[in-house]
Amino acid sequence: xxxxxxxxxxxxxxxxxxxxxxxxxxxxxxxxxxxxxxxxxxxxxxxxxxxxxxxxxxxxxxxxxxxxxxxxxxxxxxxxxxxxxxxxxxxxxxxxxxxxxxxxxxxxxxxxxxxxxxxxxxxxxxxxxxxxxxxxxxxxxxxxxxxxxxxxxxxxxxxxxxxxxxxxxxxxxxxxxxxxxxxxxxxxxxxxxxxxxxxxxxxxxxxxxxxxxxxxxxxxxxxxxxxxxxxxxxxxxxxxxxxxxxxxxxxxxxxxxxxxxxxxxxxxxxxxxxxxxxxxxxxxxxxxxxxxxxxxxxxxxxxxxxxxxxxxxxxxxxxxxxxxxxxxxxxxxxxxxxxxxxxxxxxxxxxxxxxxxxxxxxxxxxxxxxxxxxxxxxxxxxxxxxxxxxxxxxxxxxxxxxxxxx
Numbered sequence: 479x480x481x482x483x484x485x486x487x488x489x490x491x492x493x494x495x496x497x498x499x500x501x502x503x504x505x506x507x508x509x510x511x512x513x514x515x516x517x518x519x520x521x522x523x524x525x526x527x528x529x530x531x532x533x534x535x536x537x538x539x540x541x542x543x544x545x546x547x548x549x550x551x552x553x554x555x556x557x558x559x560x561x562x563x564x565x566x567x568x569x570x571x572x573x574x575x576x577x578x579x580x581x582x583x584x585x586x587x588x589x590x591x592x593x594x595x596x597x598x599x600x601x602x603x604x605x606x607x608x609x610x611x612x613x614x615x616x617x618x619x620x621x622x623x624x625x626x627x628x629x630x631x632x633x634x635x636x637x638x639x640x641x642x643x644x645x646x647x648x649x650x651x652x653x654x655x656x657x658x659x660x661x662x663x664x665x666x667x668x669x670x671x672x673x674x675x676x677x678x679x680x681x682x683x684x685x686x687x688x689x690x691x692x693x694x695x696x697x698x699x700x701x702x703x704x705x706x707x708x709x710x711x712x713x714x715x716x717x718x719x720x721x722x723x724x725x726x727x728x729x730x731x732x733x734x735x736x737x738x739x740x741x742x743x744x745x746x747x748x749x750x751x752x753x754x755x756x757x758x759x760x761x762x763x764x765x766x767x768x769x770x771x772x773x774x775x776x777x778x779x780x781x782x783x784x785x786x787x788x789x790x791x792x793x794x795x796x797x798x799x800x801x802x803x804x805x806x807x808x809x810x811x812x813x814x815x816x817x818x819x820x821x822x823x824x825x826x827x828x829x830x831x832x833x834x835x836x837x838x839x840x841x842x843x844x845x846x847x848x849x850x851x852x853x854x855x856x857x858x859x860x861x862x863x864x865x866x867x868x869x870x871x872x873x874x875x876x877x878x879x880x881x882x883x884x
Contacts, residue, residue: 556597561790565589565797566759567603568734570648570711571682577707577732581680584647586763586845587799592786593843594865604862605840607847607855608648608684609640610805613663613671614655619814621828622851633671634678641679644852645859650684650713651675656697657688665700672701676708684711684736684848691719699727706731711846713801714738714765717749725756736801738765741781743788747795763846764798770835772810778802779842786843799845807832808850829853837861 567588572578584606591598613633618626629636633651640646651672655663676683685701687694698712714736715724728735735757739745746764753762766785769778782800789797807813813831814824821827832854836847840858849855 558598559591561590563790563792563794563797565786565789565799566762568760568763568799570709570734572707572709572732576709578709579676579680580682580708582682583709584682589786589790589843591790593841596865596868601866603845604866605845605847606647607645607849607858608650609637609644609646609855610650610652610848610850611636611640611675612652612654613668614661616654619808619824619828621814621825622808624825625852634674637675638678641681644855646681646855648682648684648711648846649675649679650686650848652686653697654688656690656693658690658693660688662693665697668697669700669704672705676705682709682711684713686713691716695719695724698724702727702731702733705733708732709734711736711763711801715749715753717745721749721752722756725753729757729761734761734763736763736765737798739767741767741769741777743781743785743796746785747793750795750798759794759798762798763801764796765801765803768802768804768806768835768839770804770807770810770813771831771838772807772812775835775838779838782839782842782844800843801846802836802839802844802848804832804836804839804847804854805850807835829857833857 565587567585569583569585571580571583573580573583576583585603586606588602589599594601611633612630615631618630623630626636626639629639637649637651640649653663653668653671655661655671656665656668672683672685685698687697701710702712709732711734712724712728715721715728716738725735735753737746737749737753739749743766746766750762750764764785766781767778769775782802785796785800808828808831810831812821813828816822816824817827829851832849832851836849836854836858839847840862847858849858
């Protein structure tokens with residue numbers, strides 16, 4: 479039949495009309511078990527370029543005789559980024575002119591770039607340290623106890639020592655005695671303790687509870703009302719507390735809430751959203767939980783880095799200053815346990831454990847450090863000052879680090 483006759487296309491090869499019509503619908507075809515016999519073969523390549531095997535061999539630079547006398551010099555230009563978000567500024571402590579009794583106020587937050595990216599933006603408010611003070615005797619590592627043994631049991635004297643000798647920017651009063659499983663002290667007893675500390679020092683205060691959600695709320699309410707206008711940091715408000723009640727008395731009396739969640743940014747967002755119904759964003763500081771060196775520091779600092787970067791990228795629910803319970807480092811047994819001689823002395827190893835935790839979280843973006851050992855406090859503050867000074871490191875001290883013997 480005529481419609482089934484073979485005919486030649488432009489290539490001169492016979493194809494059936496049905497096959498030609500079918501092939502016209504495709505841009506390319508793939509053939510399997512195909513053999514081609516040709517006397518002469520020409521290959522045409524489009525703009526995509528030639529196969530590597532058909533390209534001319536690359537030119538090889540002539541070999542340089544002898545060893546290079548110096549490294550190639552080039553200028554490094556750090557990449558400058560601009561971030562759409564900004565970390566909220568939070569003021570802690572109120573002076574007499576602001577309705578409180580503190581000698582000075584402290585502002586944390588306000589970052590517009592990652593921690594200490596001073597080549598992008600200057601640091602507006604350097605991180606600050608608050609030293610832990612307890613309202614009753616608690617077990618302490620020998621390395622810490624040796625520095626505070628004369629003031630244990632006297633939180634006012636302890637606070638004064640922390641400010642005058644240790645250089646604390648703030649003081650955290652841990653009201654451990656209110657714990658129902660310990661002394662079960664009354665809210666009025668806690669108020670008296672805070673009053674003694676507030677009279678002993680004039681720095682902003684952090685008010686810490688015992689961890690019992692009901693008892694903490696009752697004590698915080700009493701303290702918030704008694705010290706209205708002082709801008710104390712109430713540590714802390716958690717998901718298992720009566721969040722609405724706590725947020726209301728924090729707002730009414732002019733304080734700041736520490737929003738505490740266990741290493742889960744979704745939980746942090748959720749708690750912050752609940753607080754937004756009653757508090758301004760400038761009244762909230764986040765604590766995302768500190769797992770210290772020795773038992774999960776990587777989980778802590780990566781979580782904090784994610785929160786800080788999310789805040790800078792525009793996530794308003796995470797754009798809050800961060801606090802770290804850095805003294806959790808002393809819960810790691812390596813910080814205080816007697817170990818082999820190469821790990822001694824403990825008096826040095828302990829504060830190194832704390833300051834290593836602090837420095838790691840410093841670079842993750844933490845704004846407020848709750849610390850304990852005076853050497854750790856001093857070291858952290860010195861490093862912060864060095865990072866802010868803009869001084870360049872002396873590279874000659876580290877040039878031969880590979881061959882150095884320690």
